[in-house]
Amino acid sequence: MNVETLTTLTVYGLADGAVLALAALGFVLIYKATQVINFAQGEFLLIGGYTFYAAFVLFGLPTTVAVLFGVVVAVALGVVVERFVLRPLVGESAISVIMVTVGLAAVLRGVMQLIFGVQARQMPAVLPAGTVEVLGARLPLNRLLVLVVAAVVLIAFALFFRRSRHGVAMRAVADDQQAALTMGISARRVFAMSWALAAVSALVAGVLLADITAVTPDLVSFGLLVFPVVILGGLDSVAGTIVGGIIIGLSEQFVSGFYDPGFAQIVPFILLVVILMVRPYGLFGQVRIERV
Amino acid sequence: MTLRDRSPATPEGAHQASSGGDPVLRLHNIEVIYDRVVLALRGVSIEVAEGTIAALLGPNGAGKSTTLKAVSGLLPTERGEISDGHIRFCDRDVTHLDAAARVRLGISLCMEGRHVFKHLTVADNLAAGAYTRGTASREDLDLVYEYFPRLVGLRRRAAGYLSGGEQQQLVIGRAMMARPSLLMLDEPSLGLAPTLVEDIFGYIARLNRELGTTVLVIEQNARQALEVAHRGYVMEQGRIVLEGSAAQLRNNPDVKEFYLGLGEHGRRKSYRDVKHYKRRKHWL
Numbered sequence: 001m002n003v004e005t006l007t008t009l010t011v012y013g014l015a016d017g018a019v020l021a022l023a024a025l026g027f028v029l030i031y032k033a034t035q036v037i038n039f040a041q042g043e044f045l046l047i048g049g050y051t052f053y054a055a056f057v058l059f060g061l062p063t064t065v066a067v068l069f070g071v072v073v074a075v076a077l078g079v080v081v082e083r084f085v086l087r088p089l090v091g092e093s094a095i096s097v098i099m100v101t102v103g104l105a106a107v108l109r110g111v112m113q114l115i116f117g118v119q120a121r122q123m124p125a126v127l128p129a130g131t132v133e134v135l136g137a138r139l140p141l142n143r144l145l146v147l148v149v150a151a152v153v154l155i156a157f158a159l160f161f162r163r164s165r166h167g168v169a170m171r172a173v174a175d176d177q178q179a180a181l182t183m184g185i186s187a188r189r190v191f192a193m194s195w196a197l198a199a200v201s202a203l204v205a206g207v208l209l210a211d212i213t214a215v216t217p218d219l220v221s222f223g224l225l226v227f228p229v230v231i232l233g234g235l236d237s238v239a240g241t242i243v244g245g246i247i248i249g250l251s252e253q254f255v256s257g258f259y260d261p262g263f264a265q266i267v268p269f270i271l272l273v274v275i276l277m278v279r280p281y282g283l284f285g286q287v288r289i290e291r292v
Numbered sequence: 293m294t295l296r297d298r299s300p301a302t303p304e305g306a307h308q309a310s311s312g313g314d315p316v317l318r319l320h321n322i323e324v325i326y327d328r329v330v331l332a333l334r335g336v337s338i339e340v341a342e343g344t345i346a347a348l349l350g351p352n353g354a355g356k357s358t359t360l361k362a363v364s365g366l367l368p369t370e371r372g373e374i375s376d377g378h379i380r381f382c383d384r385d386v387t388h389l390d391a392a393a394r395v396r397l398g399i400s401l402c403m404e405g406r407h408v409f410k411h412l413t414v415a416d417n418l419a420a421g422a423y424t425r426g427t428a429s430r431e432d433l434d435l436v437y438e439y440f441p442r443l444v445g446l447r448r449r450a451a452g453y454l455s456g457g458e459q460q461q462l463v464i465g466r467a468m469m470a471r472p473s474l475l476m477l478d479e480p481s482l483g484l485a486p487t488l489v490e491d492i493f494g495y496i497a498r499l500n501r502e503l504g505t506t507v508l509v510i511e512q513n514a515r516q517a518l519e520v521a522h523r524g525y526v527m528e529q530g531r532i533v534l535e536g537s538a539a540q541l542r543n544n545p546d547v548k549e550f551y552l553g554l555g556e557h558g559r560r561k562s563y564r565d566v567k568h569y570k571r572r573k574h575w576l
Contacts, residue, residue: 176410180420181366182364183420183423184393
């Protein structure tokens with residue numbers, strides 16, 4: 001094992017982990033605020049990737065405008081899904097709601113295939129190609145930038161929750177809906193906002209992923225990796241999601257680099273099973289505060 | 293003594309500061325139904341004059357909490373609805389306004405059982421309270437911390453770890469952040485030690501005196517409530533059965549016996565007098 005491989009694998013792992021954390025963040029947001037387990041998070045990612053592709057390649061918009069277009073579509077998608085799919089289900093059992101999100105996932109995937117077909121589409125790289133040398137390792141610049149962009153977006157989200165008025169409102173609703181209502185914080189608005197933000201974070205993850213791979217229906221499979229990440233992180237913790245994403249990303253890359261790339265693909269799910277056995281509430285699962 | 297005494301407080305019975313202005317809150321014949329079948333309020337009319345404290349007394353299940361929820365617009369979250377009557381706040385009909393809009397108008401409710409945001413810090417709880425006013429302003433925060441200096445040191449603590457008394461202070465402070473003109477409190481003394489109860493009512497009286505906030509408070513501890521309140525209402529089975537100035541209520545033999553625990557001549561109640569119970573409850 002040399003420093004060079006180690007550095008390369010670490011950067012690849014961190015980049016993967018940061019993108020995973022972004023994808024999982026949306027899932028955590030929705031779960032935290034609305035207690036809905038969203039099986040369509042991978043599809044949000046897919047739609048994000050394709051929307052950006054459509055705006056950037058098909059419509060030929062400049063990068064920033066394409067990103068803005070993607071954000072607008074993502075917000076609209078989130079709000080529409082919340083309003084017309086989830087809200088009628090308020091008060092239904094958790095299993096029914098989960099089944100509906102599974103169905104929603106199938107519908108969204110189908111619609112994307114109808115519009116864009118099933119073959120992979122190459123997207124001209126947005127992030128510069130080039131390589132940089134770090135500690136003797138030649139690292140592709142785009143991986144590093146993916147890491148930077150994902151980190152910036154994650155920090156922005158974290159600050160939003162911590163500091164902003166709406167972030168506080170979202171946490172308040174997650175904590176005690178009725179009390180939040182007595183402060184004039186409408187749960188409906190917060191629900192819509194969490195779905196919209198989930199779609200936006202998935203969009204960013206989708207665009208970044210599409211940039212380092214390609215725009216294909218396979219982007220959905222990345223959505224499956226959200227589960228090991230959130231279970232590891234503790235389902236309702238933003239910090240846990242980031243740590244969980246990085247652990248999954250790194251372990252996948254290390255196993256792939258030092259042992260076997262095929263085996264690496266199942267590592268996240270082995271971790272998932274292990275964590276469920278030893279610490280089912282995850283690394284950062286919310287400590288239930290009980291005073292008697 | 294007339295038991296449904298709706299005449300203005302008599303001079304000798306009036307509390308010194310009861311000379312409030314016009315009614316800021318007016319409930320007229322409010323009827324509330326839960327689940328379309330359970331009639332919880334059967335025509336409740338209450339008036340709270342601007343700048344005064346009104347106390348709502350009565351046994352469990354009388355409809356006190358329902359009354360406050362009707363005023364704050366929380367009924368829809370519990371499958372309840374106002375089926376008759378209307379509520380006016382500052383000369384505006386708010387009967388069917390949604391809860392958030394009422395908070396913006398200046399109606400705040402501190403729910404029974406404190407309901408702090410357990411996993412949020414004390415500072416974030418206060419920030420959430422200021423939601424309708426944008427971000428928490430420095431002056432509002434300073435005012436709350438001046439009222440409740442204990443909270444200053446606890447700012448970064450998760451509210452769930454605070455003691456009961458501290459949580460109650462936080463809940464009142466959080467409500468103050470919205471700068472309400474009408475503050476409603478549902479049993480603020482629930483589960484608190486007697487000295488803390490006294491403190492809580494001290495804060496309520498101070499709020500009312502210094503900020504001019506109108507207060508409507510539900511309380512099981514009638515003695516405590518009638519000490520600070522200007523006017524009181526007694527509810528039973530979804531109706532107002534008795535109302536009057538605090539002094540009138542304090543001297544009412546029924547209130548004395550059932551809510552203040554005093555016998556005929558100011559003596560402490562004893563089991564000897566229990567036989568009076570049926571006879572005394574003649575207001576029903």
